[in-house]
Amino acid sequence: MRRIAIAERGDWKASAERLGFRFHTIDGAPYWDERAYYAFTLEQIERDIEAPTGELHEMAMDLVGEVVREEALLKRLAIPQAYWEWIARSWQESSPHLYGRMDFAYDGNGPAKLYELNYDTPTSLYEAAFFQWHWLEEQQQRGALPRDADQYNLIQESLVQAFGTIARRLPRPLYFSAVRDSQEDEGTIAYLADCAEQAGLATRKIAIEDIGISADGRYTDTDDNVIGALFKLYPLEFMFEEEFGSALPASKTVLIEPPWKAILSNKGILPLLWERHRDHPNLLPAFFEDKPADPLAAGWVRKPLFSREGANIELRTRAGETLHSDGPYTDSPLIRQAFHALPHFDGNYPLVGSWVVADRPCGLGVREDDSLITRDTSRFVPHVIL
Known part of the structure; x- marks a missing residue:
């Protein structure tokens, strides 16, 4: 794994705007950053990213089946009791699911280490599935990348295929909803709706704030x-x-993602996985905060069960350095995970996001930051297989 500098395309912003990528810049700073790319070998992708992603996904899915049968585990995850039966029923009925993303620390040497699962509302999808592939093709056409360069990226075709399968079990049309005026979220659902339409589904869009409820308890537009x-x-x-x-x-x-994804989007899944698969090469030791934390005294990361996008993270390195990120998740129970530093490339700390669509590992995206904590504003940098 290498970070390689490359000249950015002079017209990339116009290209992004034309293709619907309107959140390419955040607060005046680049979110999409094509001044460099991360290069992997095919062996690194297949052995160190794709294979572990498939194995960890199966382990996580097995754990869902266990959690829905154990009230003590649902309590451990702080899931409200009023929803337990609904969540369990969705699992028992095999309610369809679409996609998720695992975040790994990986430097090209040794096993990738799982930081967390993003299995309910993962973003950075459009840029991983479509725009970085568009970048690859254009850079090859311009001679900036070799013709035989490739990318680990079957995300879009996997999404279309998954929507085609899900369509058999869905009422029509399929509504897509996000928070109003969030450019990133609106761009993500627009992309997903396009994939669904390619699979033959009729779609509609609605802001989450505009969803109502009828007198008989049905959600309405x-x-x-x-x-x-x-x-x-x-x-x-x-x-x-x-x-x-x-x-x-x-x-x-019918919700996508289904109710049982409330289990896999919860940081409590990390200590539960560790309890059942201790010393697995791709897992980091993790414990609920109310458990003795002595094994992690040399370095740890404290995460709320429900935090997202790097919010409310507290980190202590093995050398005793501390970092903290602010956020809204101040009243959530906590876990503590062993500290394992992101790799360092010329002042940049990359996080590898490995995508799973309908149980199939199918691609990756790299986010990098100037800090050990990856946040919602961290840059997206394309990748290449050389």
Whole structure:
């Protein structure tokens, strides 16, 4: 694994705008950053990223089946009791799911180490699935990259295929929803809706704030049409706490991601995986905060069960250096995970995001930051297989 400098395309911003990538710049700083790329060998991708992703995904799915049968584990994950039966039923009925992303620390040597699973509302999808592939093709056409360069990227075709399979079990149309005025979230659902349409689904879009509820407890759009199927780029744990949340179990709306994803989007999955697969080469020791933390005294990362995008992280390195990120997740139970530093390339710390679509590992995206904590503003840098 190498970080290689390359001249950015002079027209990349215009290309991004033309292709619907309008969140390429955040607060005046580049979010998409093509002044460099990360180069992997095919062996690194297949052995160190793709294979472990498939194995860890199977382990996580097995754990869901265990959690829905054990009230003590649902309590451990701080999932509200009112939703336990609904979550369990969605698992027992094999409610369809679409995608997820695992985040790894990896430097090209030794096993990749799992930081966390993003299995309910993962973003950085459009840039991983589409725009970095577009960058690769254009750089090859311009002679900046060799013709035989490749990319670990079957994400888009996997999404279209998955939507085609899911379509057999969905009421029509499939609504796509995100928070109003979030360019990144709106761009993500627009991309996913396009993939669904390629698979033959009729789609509609609605802001999460505009979803209503009928007198008989059905979710509705602004024209009072019942929403039979909803892809929501909005965390399940947020929905549990909001006014209409109590209507979820009886609403008959098919959610993507399904209710059982509330288990895999919870940081508590990390200590549960460690308990069951201690010393697995791709796992880091992890414990619930109320458990003795002595094994991690040499360095640790404290994470809220429900934190996202690097918020409310507290980190202590083995040398005693501490870092902290602010955020809204101040009342969540905590886990503590062993510290394992991201690799360092010329002042940049890359995090490898490995994508899973419908149980299939299918691609990766790299985010990098100037800090050991990867945040929502961390840059997306393309990758290449050489």
